[in-house]
Amino acid sequence: MSGMPPRTRVRSLPSMPHPHLIVLRSAATLLLSCLIAQAGWASAFLGGEDRFFRHHQLGAWVTLVVAVGTAVVYLALRRSAGPVNLGLAVAVAVLVSLQYWLGESGDRALHIFVGVLLAMLGTALTSWTYRHPMPEPTDP
16 A cells, blocks of 8 residues: 555545536536426326416426526537537427427326426436536647
8 A cells, every 4th residue: 555554544535527517517407406396296286286286387487497598508518518418408498398388288198298208308418417528628
């Protein structure tokens, strides 16, 4: 080993990720939190707790704003995000927009099905974003 007693060995902390990755990961996590909240409020409402329907309605607006905002963040940081994450972020925003319209139109079965797909897509975006390294810098 290093010859130092184990008690005095200094362990270094891992380095912080690049600021772009922190922003991307934060946006993905916030979006996934909104999607999970929407699923929870929907399941409570469908389970007979009518008071949660209003939460689900208001949460739809919040989720729509966060989804579009997340897509804008990924678009602005597209070089750091990479093409897969950018595509996932835009797909989530488009699907959330469709989901909002389905909820307003009253198509409950399709609304629930798209909600399940959204939860999976949001999870994929978050997972891929957390595993994504920064691209290597290129010469101008």
